Amino acid sequence: xxxxxxEPDVLTKSEDSEPGPTTISGGHLxxxxxxxxxxxxxxxxxxGHIIDIYDGCVxxxxxxxxxxxxxxxxxxxxxxxxxxxxxxxxxxxxGPGTTDAVTGVANAFRAESPMLLIGGQGxxxxxxxxxxxxxxxxxxxxxxxKFAATVPHTARAADMVxxxxxxxxxxxxxxxxxxxxxxxxxxxVPLDQATIPKAGQYRASTKSIGDxxxxxxxxxxxxxxxxPCVLLGTxxxxxxxxDAAIEFCRTLNIPxxxxxxxxxxxxxxxxxxxxxxxxxxxxxxxxIVIVGTPFDFxxxxxxxxxxxxxxxxxxxxxxxVGKNRDVDLGLVGDPGAILSAVTQAASGRxxxxxxxxxxxxxxxxxxxxxxxQKRLPRQLSDSQPIAPLRLAHEINEFLTxxxxxxxxxxxxxxxxxxxxxxxxxxxxxxPGPLGTLGVGxxxxxxxKYARPDKEVVCLFGDGAFSLTGWDFETMVRFNLPxxxxxxxxxxxxxxxxxxxxxxxxxxxxxxxxxxDVKYDEFARMLGGYGEEVRDPKDxxxxxxxxxxxxxxxxxxxxxxxxxxxPGTMNQTMYK
Numbered sequence: 318x319x320x321x322x323x324e325p326d327v328l329t330k331s332e333d334s335e336p337g338p339t340t341i342s343g344g345h346l347x348x349x350x351x352x353x354x355x356x357x358x359x360x361x362x363x364x365g366h367i368i369d370i371y372d373g374c375v376x377x378x379x380x381x382x383x384x385x386x387x388x389x390x391x392x393x394x395x396x397x398x399x400x401x402x403x404x405x406x407x408x409x410x411x412g413p414g415t416t417d418a419v420t421g422v423a424n425a426f427r428a429e430s431p432m433l434l435i436g437g438q439g440x441x442x443x444x445x446x447x448x449x450x451x452x453x454x455x456x457x458x459x460x461x462x463k464f465a466a467t468v469p470h471t472a473r474a475a476d477m478v479x480x481x482x483x484x485x486x487x488x489x490x491x492x493x494x495x496x497x498x499x500x501x502x503x504x505x506v507p508l509d510q511a512t513i514p515k516a517g518q519y520r521a522s523t524k525s526i527g528d529x530x531x532x533x534x535x536x537x538x539x540x541x542x543x544x545p546c547v548l549l550g551t552x553x554x555x556x557x558x559x560d561a562a563i564e565f566c567r568t569l570n571i572p573x574x575x576x577x578x579x580x581x582x583x584x585x586x587x588x589x590x591x592x593x594x595x596x597x598x599x600x601x602x603x604x605i606v607i608v609g610t611p612f613d614f615x616x617x618x619x620x621x622x623x624x625x626x627x628x629x630x631x632x633x634x635x636x637x638v639g640k641n642r643d644v645d646l647g648l649v650g651d652p653g654a655i656l657s658a659v660t661q662a663a664s665g666r667x668x669x670x671x672x673x674x675x676x677x678x679x680x681x682x683x684x685x686x687x688x689x690q691k692r693l694p695r696q697l698s699d700s701q702p703i704a705p706l707r708l709a710h711e712i713n714e715f716l717t718x719x720x721x722x723x724x725x726x727x728x729x730x731x732x733x734x735x736x737x738x739x740x741x742x743x744x745x746x747x748p749g750p751l752g753t754l755g756v757g758x759x760x761x762x763x764x765k766y767a768r769p770d771k772e773v774v775c776l777f778g779d780g781a782f783s784l785t786g787w788d789f790e791t792m793v794r795f796n797l798p799x800x801x802x803x804x805x806x807x808x809x810x811x812x813x814x815x816x817x818x819x820x821x822x823x824x825x826x827x828x829x830x831x832x833d834v835k836y837d838e839f840a841r842m843l844g845g846y847g848e849e850v851r852d853p854k855d856x857x858x859x860x861x862x863x864x865x866x867x868x869x870x871x872x873x874x875x876x877x878x879x880x881x882x883p884g885t886m887n888q889t890m891y892k
Contacts, residue, residue, distance in 0.1 A: 340505040343471040343497065344369025345376065346513065347435070350478035352377040353516040356406050358766060360384060360393040360759075362417075364410020366437025366450070369502045382766065382795060387414050389759040389788045391421020394432040395492075396756070396763030399578060399746060400721070402557055404431040404485055405763070411437035412450025415496070416457070420753060423461045425492040428749030429555060429633075431485035432492045433478070434458075438467065440500035458494040463487055465494040471504040472511050479514040486523055489634035490555060523633075526658045527650035534646055535606070535629055536662035539569050542604040542627075544677045548595075551577035551749070552609025552633055558653025559742040562608070565656040569663055570674050572598065572681055576610060577749065581739035584718075592738065593688035594681050601680075602626050609633070609652050612641040613750055631655050696736065702877040703853045705729055708804055709736035711856040712776060715800075716740060721764050721771050723747070725757025726778025727811030729804035731882035733776055744771075755784030757801075762788065765797040772864070773799035780809045780831060782871075786839070792869040793844040800863045801871045803836045806878035814881045815888070840871035850874045 347370050351359070358380040361367070374381055384390050387409040394405030409418050415436035425432050436458075439448030458465040464484035468477045474497065481493035526532055539545055553562050555578065562582050566573045566589040574595045575582050583590040591598065599605060605622055608631045612619035619642025622628050629646045630638045638647035648655050696710040709732050716722060722739050723746040724730035730747070739745040746764065748756045757775045765773045782803055792799065809829040817825035837847030846866035848859045856874060863870035 340507055341511050342369055342505045343474040343502040345373035346474040346511055347478055348373025348377040348379060349513050350475035351379060351406060353513055354482050355403050358382055359406045359408050360390040361408040362387050362390055362414060364414050364437055366411045366499045367408055370408055384791050385787050386785060387417035388421050389785050391418040391434055392756050392759035393763040395421060395425040395430045396760035397767050398430050398432050400764050400767045404433060404482055406433045408435045411439060412452050415454045422492050424748055424751045424753040426461045427751040429489045429491055431490035433481050434492060434494045436496045438496040438498040441498045442500060454496045462494045463491040468495060468497045468501050471501050472506045474501065475511065475513040483520055523651055524654045525650040526654045527648050531646060531648045532658045533662055536659050538604050538627060540663050540666050544602045545604040546572045546598045546602045547606040547608060548610055549573055549575045549579040549582050549608050550610030551579055552652050553582055554578040554743050556652050558656060561653040561656040565660045568660050572678060578745060580745040581742045584740050585738045591681055591685055594684040597684045598681055611637045699853055701851060702875050705732040705804060705876045705880050706736065707853045708856060708874055708876055709733040712802065713737045715860045716774060719771050720744060721773050723757055723760045723775040725775060726781040727809065728882050728885045729778045730776060731884040754781040757781060758785045758788045761799045762792055762797060765799055775799060775801045777801060777803045779803050779805040779807065779834065789845060789869055790843045797869065798867050799869055800860060803871055803873050804876045805873055806876050807831045807833050808878050810881065811885050814885050835873060836871045837873040846870035848872050
């Protein structure tokens with residue numbers, strides 16, 4: 318529902334004050350719409366097309382965090398959304414400002430992260446005349462957003478911002494894009510022509526359980542199952558379904574595996590938390606429930622789920638259910654609402670045998686423990702150069718319940734994926750299925766800005782850090798301390814492995830070898846804290862000193878360049 322903005326809604330006047338303005342600019346309307354949406358910060362890199370938005374943000378009390386590259390602004394808006402559960406916003410100028418942000422928007426699109434990118438554009442009265450930085454932004458953004466449009470008139474600026482945010486939540490969430498021409502932002506309209514949707518009154522609930530008959534069918538399947546398991550994916554966290562997922566697992570007594578942002582739904586040590594036995598569980602389960610995870614390359618396009626199992630898929634997007642692999646039952650709706658409904662439907666109907674499932678849990682726990690013991694010697698290795706698994710082990714030991722862990726890299730982060738386990742929901746961040754390198758610094762920036770009470774720990778590959786690492790200075794400038802670790806092997810090792818497999822050792826170093834960069838010195842140069850580590854026994858003390866420094870930090874850890882993660886060696890593109 319739209320609200321006509323009358324004069325008292327725009328400013329407060331005392332009886333003795335001068336008459337207030339009778340017009341409002343497009344940039345100020347944008348800022349009012351952002352405020353109504355709950356936006357308290359924009360991530361941006363300045364440009365002449367967009368500065369009236371800054372002026373409006375100052376008046377609305379919205380912080381302006383200026384970064385050194387537009388890709389960082391877009392990634393930070395994505396990261397802010399993941400941490401807070403509210404949409405993030407990035408504002409960039411026209412032309413190269415918008416094209417620089419494309420990667421961040423594309424990453425949010427594949428990761429189903431709601432954010433708005435606002436891009437500048439040349440004035441409408443210069444349309445197709447070759448104005449400065451004029452490009453067909455909407456055409457470029459349409460394939461990687463849920464909504465992309467041009468604001469055609471100053472009076473429409475606010476309601477189109479709200480429209481873009483609404484589209485972010487159409488089905489599975491994702492990004493939207495608005496281009497706003499310079500004369501639209503700078504132009505002014507009478508107050509009685511400007512509209513701003515009222516906060517909280519222009520969006521329907523998305524907490525749908527879908528088809529109630531399917532809920533009952535899933536409850537029946539799980540009541541009868543002898544060896545069920547569930548995979549809790551990113552949408553469990555996106556929809557803030559943590560409590561519902563925990564109740565589902567405990568009430569129905571189902572072992573749970575987690576991936577993506579769903580990691581941490583159940584903490585390590587919880588009797589229903591499993592991590593290393595997923596393949597075994599999938600191969601031996603009679604019912605497998607996949608929640609909020611598509612059958613993409615991470616799931617072997619669904620082929621990792623045996624035909625012998627009854628497979629159920631729960632997702633926010635109808636297009637995802639049954640894609641790449643047939644399913645026995647599909648449910649479309651909010652994961653939390655669906656899991657709660659299934660729990661309620663099944664409560665009181667579980668037989669003692671099904672509710673117990675002691676033999677199934679014992680079987681899985683034995684497999685879990687065997688896998689852990691097999692890997693443990695490499696996790697505790699004292700070798701030099703440092704074994705990547707030892708670095709991952711030390712990071713896992715270092716994390717607390719308040720540590721948000723961010724992985725930004727290829728092979729080094731693949732190593733960490735099997736070892737590092739967040740201890741709380743919403744405390745794991747990775748790029749998602751686009752596999753974008755360079756998210757680490759902007760995610761850390763957004764996470765620490767949004768949650769200053771939390772510790773932020775980020776593991777970088779040396780190649781990944783170099784992509785957006787200059788915004789380490791932004792974190793210094795805004796006093797946003799975090800513990801950064803660079804697993805430095807002077808290589809793009811994930812690609813190097815693939816080249817060796819395809820073309821042999823003699824061509825394994827083409828196009829993937831980096832210099833021996835001392836990232837600890839880089840951190841100190843920019844005003845942060847830095848240390849170099851070559852001996853594994855020095856990792857833990859260095860991490861502790863970084864924590865105590867109260868500064869953005871980089872611990873430069875030299876790791877073995879000839880070690881490859883199992884996940885790297887098993888990638889389908891090398892098969």
